[in-house]
Amino acid sequence: MQISVREIINGMEGKQALLQILLAVQDASPENYVSEDAVNDIAYMLNVSRSRVYSTAxxxxxxxxxxxxxxxxxxxxxxxxENAGKQEILAVLEDQLGVKLGETTADRQFTLEGVSCLGACYVSPAIKIDDRLYGDLTPELVVSILREYQEEATALDCNAS
Ligand code: FES
Known part of the structure; x- marks a missing residue:
């Protein structure tokens, strides 16, 4: 059962910034996003306008x-x-996941996003999966990293069924 916005906000210590609340709500979402209903609930709970929540988000x-x-x-x-081989890394990611930048896989396991810098230029080319940073990448390394996540997803699916 998904945790409600009310439970998330009530469970946070002290007064939180809107961004922290949005992040917590997004983290609690199985689809990794802040829904329109969640925006409405946050606005209601904080007594601020929906447009303020939307503009921050x-x-x-x-x-x-x-x-x-x-x-x-x-x-x-x-x-x-880019200079350290990002194009090759991106090609492998798109090939392995079967999606282009900005898309989500059909099984909703992965979303591929382009970002302007991960703060890891010293180990470029770099990618981040959730909170974990991977640097000094080669195409082979990317394949083996993705395989770990894909195997984990398969194991979770098997346990759930
Ligand atoms: S430019 Fe790629 S991590 Fe900074």
């Missing part, structure tokens, strides 16, 4: 207002990573 790229996959795969598309 839209301002931060870490917040999504659209459903995403269980895992968020972020590829750095900035120059240092």
């Amino acid at each position: 839209s301002f931060y790229s870490v917040i999504s207002l659209k459903p995403r996959g269980r895992h968020i795969v972020q590829v750095c598309i900035n120059a240092p990573c």
Whole structure:
């Protein structure tokens, strides 16, 4: 059962910034996003306008207002990573996942996103999957990293059925 916005806000210590609340709501969402209902609930709970919640959510790229996959795969598309072989890494990700940048896999396990810098230029080319950073990537390394996540997803599906 999914936790409600009310439970999330009531469970937070002290007064939280709107961004922290949006992040917590997004983390609790199985589809990794802040839904329209959640925006309404947050606005109601905080006694602020819906447009204030929307504008904050839209301002931060870490917040999504659209459903995403269980895992968020972020590829750095900035120059240092570009020069270090990002194009090859992106091609492998798109091939292995069967999606293009900005898309979500049909099984809703992965969303592939391009970001301007992961703060890991010293290990470019780099990607981030959820909260975990991977650097100094090669195509082979990307395949084996993705395989771990795909195997985990298969194991979870088997346990759930
Ligand atoms: S430019 Fe790629 S991590 Fe910073």
